Amino acid sequence: MPARASLSAFLATARSALAASASKKQTLTFVVGNESADLDSLCSALLFAYLRTYGSPQTLHIPLCHLPRDDLTLRPEFTEVLRRAATSPDDVITLDDLPELDATNTQWLLVDHNCLTGHLELFNKQVVGCVDHHTDEGKVPQESEVRLIEKSGSCMSLVVTHCREAWEKLKDADKATEIDAQLAHLAVGPILIDTQKLGDKNKTTSFDEDAVQYLETKLPSATGYDRTNFFSDVAKLKGDISPLSMRDILRKDYKEWDDSGVKLGTSSVPAHFGYLTEKAGSSDALLDGIKRWGTEKDLDLVTVLTAFTNEASFHRELLLFARTEKGVATAKAFEKDYTEKLQLSPWSSGKLDLDEQSQWLRCWTQGRVENSRKQVAPMLREAMKAKI
Structure with missing residues (x-):
């Protein structure tokens, strides 16, 4: 490879190579985050690639944003982090930019997940490695060149840990210091967001603390970097869902699984159900929006996980809406096995609850706030297996 370029120039090279591949039978190596396409997944794919x-090994790695291009507008926090890395959403490569690919001519490295899902599931046999902080699903071969699965607040912290030695060897660019500062902005943003500026004791690990300490050595005061201000700016953008419709709120941070004959969709939302009810106009309107989303995605079980700070305390809520008999069986199995473990109690005296043969809904306040989707989704998937 030639002397390294800026992030934006690298993305232009990757885009050109992807376009040229349509007429060449060459193996393409992709790096992709999970289908929720949150800040951590998006930035981790860019930096790792x-x-x-x-x-x-000095092979072109194409970073792929695991979402349609239109969905980038739902993520202003990503736009802000890219801006600080002297890049823009126009530069990145999305699902819409993929040409028709022969799976056998591709290789895939995964960040922030270890099993391809959604539109990219057909490439699962071409996965050659991963860097992740979720539950190991046993899909990535043990003998893979890269197979790092560890507990951390942010997957980006593991990417930085894994690549730190290689990064230090990159001293060949005329503007190495400037480029490093851009990359460090890209990396430190998701770590600060996912660990609440390293202040969330339930999430923050030594990987996160060491990564931030290292990255900040590449962010001298001349760059205008300030940890508190950077975190506040990005967090404000990430948490502001006021311009979004209910559908956009549910699809902004969405992940889906189809296991054991049950299709599960999960939406993470940075606001409480009281706010969502008020935004929708009424409880009935909120439920209608959730039901429409379940119908659009053809889900057996719709899950909405909220996370928010109220009066200086962090809170979580959890809603399950089962819209088929299979979904109802799964939801009831989850309720039986995990109510105590998650310290679930009825939200607003059961105001949103519903109990019918083919439709079932429960909304809870979640006492064990250390359990995010990273922990709750595997519980739901276990319930999917146990539904019978």
Whole structure:
């Protein structure tokens, strides 16, 4: 590879190579985050692809944003982090930019997940490695060159840990210091967001603390970086869902699984159900929006997980809406097995609850706030297996 370029120039090279591949039978190596396409997934894919391209093994790695291009508008926090990395959403590569691919001519490295889902599931056999902080699903071969699955607040912290030595060897660019500062902005943003500025004791690990300490050595005061201000700016953008419709709120941070004959969809929302009820106009209107989303995605079980700070305390809520008999069986199995473990109690005296043969809904306040979707989704998937 030539001397390394800025992130935006690297993305232009990757886009050109992807376009040229349509007429060539060459193997393409992709790096992709999970289908929720949150800030951590998006930024981790970009940084890992960049450092793998210019470090060892010096093979072009194409970073893919796991979402349609239109969905980028739902993520202003990503736009802000890209801006600080001297890049824009126009530069990144999305699902809409993929040409028709022969799966056998591709390789896939996963960040922030270890099993391809959604539109990319057909490439699962071409997965050659991962860096992730979720439950190991046993899909990535043990002998893979890269297979790092560890507990951390942010997947980006693991990417930085894995690539740190290679990064330090990249001293060949005329503007190495400037480029490093751009990359460090890209990396530190999701770590600060996912760990609440390293203040969330339930999430923050030594991986996160060490990564931020390292990255901030690449962010001298001359860059205008300030940890508190950076976190506040990005967090404000991430948490502001006021311009969004109910459908957009539910699809902004969405992940889906189809296991054991049950299709599960999960939406993470940075606001409480009281706010969502008020935004929708009424409880009935909120439920109608959730039901429409379940119908659009053809789900057996719709899950909405809220996370928010109220009066300086962090809170979580959880809603399950089962819209088929299979979904109802799964939801009831989850309720039986995990109510105590998650310290679930009825939200607003059961105001949103519903109990019918083919439709069932429960909304809870979640006492064990340390359990995010990263922990709750595997519980739901276990309930999917146990539904019979």
